[in-house]
Amino acid sequence: MTDYTLDRISPPLPGSRTRTAGCVVLLNLLLLVLLAVQAWPLGGLPHAVCHWDCAWYERIATHGYSPHPMTNPADFGQASWAFFPLYPLLVRAVMAATGLGADGAGLAINVALFPLLALLAAAYMRQKAGDADGLFRVALFVILPTGFWYRLPYTEGLYGVLLLSTAMAMARGWTMAAALLAAGLCLTRPTGLFCVAVIALFHMFAPQMAGPAGRTPPDRLTRWVEGTVLVLAGAAGLALFIFFLDGLVGDGLAFGHVQAAWGHRFLTPVVWLYKGFTHRKTLDLAIAAVLEIALICWGFRIRWAMESTILLVTFLLASSTSLMSIHRIVLANPFADMLVALLACRLPPRWRPWLVLLCLGLDVVFANSWLHGKRFLG
Amino acid sequence: MPGAGRRRRLLGLAVFGLLCGLLDLAAAWRAEHPHVNDAYRRLYLVPGGIVNGTTGSAIRPGWP
Numbered sequence: 001m002t003d004y005t006l007d008r009i010s011p012p013l014p015g016s017r018t019r020t021a022g023c024v025v026l027l028n029l030l031l032l033v034l035l036a037v038q039a040w041p042l043g044g045l046p047h048a049v050c051h052w053d054c055a056w057y058e059r060i061a062t063h064g065y066s067p068h069p070m071t072n073p074a075d076f077g078q079a080s081w082a083f084f085p086l087y088p089l090l091v092r093a094v095m096a097a098t099g100l101g102a103d104g105a106g107l108a109i110n111v112a113l114f115p116l117l118a119l120l121a122a123a124y125m126r127q128k129a130g131d132a133d134g135l136f137r138v139a140l141f142v143i144l145p146t147g148f149w150y151r152l153p154y155t156e157g158l159y160g161v162l163l164l165s166t167a168m169a170m171a172r173g174w175t176m177a178a179a180l181l182a183a184g185l186c187l188t189r190p191t192g193l194f195c196v197a198v199i200a201l202f203h204m205f206a207p208q209m210a211g212p213a214g215r216t217p218p219d220r221l222t223r224w225v226e227g228t229v230l231v232l233a234g235a236a237g238l239a240l241f242i243f244f245l246d247g248l249v250g251d252g253l254a255f256g257h258v259q260a261a262w263g264h265r266f267l268t269p270v271v272w273l274y275k276g277f278t279h280r281k282t283l284d285l286a287i288a289a290v291l292e293i294a295l296i297c298w299g300f301r302i303r304w305a306m307e308s309t310i311l312l313v314t315f316l317l318a319s320s321t322s323l324m325s326i327h328r329i330v331l332a333n334p335f336a337d338m339l340v341a342l343l344a345c346r347l348p349p350r351w352r353p354w355l356v357l358l359c360l361g362l363d364v365v366f367a368n369s370w371l372h373g374k375r376f377l378g
Numbered sequence: 379m380p381g382a383g384r385r386r387r388l389l390g391l392a393v394f395g396l397l398c399g400l401l402d403l404a405a406a407w408r409a410e411h412p413h414v415n416d417a418y419r420r421l422y423l424v425p426g427g428i429v430n431g432t433t434g435s436a437i438r439p440g441w442p
Contacts, residue, residue, distance in 0.1 A: 239405030252409035291380035
């Protein structure tokens with residue numbers, strides 16, 4: 001890694017923030033309405049979108065973590081310890097504050113978080129790639145088919161907001177805020193600490209994003225201290241969950257050990273990829289994994305090094321235990337979606353209306369598949 | 379940032395980092411020393427306890 005020269009962040013063009021916010025809110029509303037219309041005959045939106053992991057999160061939010069694993073033949077050995085606590089805690093807090101049920105609270109959190117994520121992504125892309133195509137870029141970020149996961153009662157929205165705001169807070173020198181966000185990130189998903197480590201290493205050795213205009217770039221010692229504090233604070237978040245699990249079941253790493261009950265075991269990603277291509281049930285996941293590798297390579301090529309490293313680390317971690325959910329784990333990451341949006345901006349402008357229509361069409365197809373319990377999206 | 383202010387900020391961060399580091403060390407120690415019952419150990423901590431989402435042996439370990 002080499003040192004770099006900071007380019008100062010220029011202020012946004014007049015009115016561009018309002019236009020971006022308006023675009024994000026309107027597109028979100030449109031997609032929500034489309035989803036709600038399809039969910040109407042299935043018992044309403046909050047109930048109909050709750051599948052797979054959502055049920056685990058709801059159970060944790062309403063009844064807390066159980067010290068006992070499942071004993072049914074279909075899910076023997078599975079337990080709530082695999083699921084990190086920040087999202088279900090947030091669901092619980094929203095339930096207590098609003099009187100909503102777990103379904104409604106989970107949906108409300110993600111409906112609120114996705115526009116916030118899109119606005120953060122818009123600011124991030126503007127700082128790294130300039131103002132050109134700004135509105136199209138953010139519009140595409142919102143309507144990308146991969147954005148579908150952010151609207152579901154899953155951790156993707158919370159994880160994306162925390163990941164992006166940790167990186168942005170570090171770039172601005174807001175170390176304590178970044179440390180708190182990093183601790184939250186590590187309490188949201190098991191890959192959190194690895195992402196925090198990548199952000200910290202790039203901050204220490206090769207910062208990727210300029211700080212605000214007028215601020216003196218930090219010297220190397222300051223960056224080293226800030227980076228180290230970020231990792232230690234992120235690990236402290238994970239430590240809290242380890243203490244909790246140690247008290248609950250006597251094993252602080254129960255969140256990792258219980259993964260075996262979902263069929264996860266360590267093999268190199270290449271082996272999992274080969275297995276994916278040789279089994280019809282996992283063929284779509286193997287294809288998604290190859291596309292993800294291509295996207296990550298392209299990210300490195302356009303010098304989005306920190307973002308691509310985060311995606312690469314996430315990909316390697318996820319694909320070293322199985323290909324299960326590899327599409328969601330890597331593609332429902334704001335950095336992946338930003339790369340896809342930037343890639344789309346390089347296509348001929350006359351393709352854009354068709355691209356928008358394709359995204360909206362795919363969103364409807366994905367929503368329909370999800371609502372009817374199709375497993376390939378889970 | 380003036381020299382004294384910068385030093386104070388770094389010192390504050392270092393103290394915060396040290397506290398977090400102590401917490402991390404304690405968690406690492408706890409994680410390395412599980413205190414679990416036999417059923418848990420056989421199922422999750424012994425390699426092959428669960429294979430492909432099912433128990434490795436035909437007989438499921440009893441769970442309290």
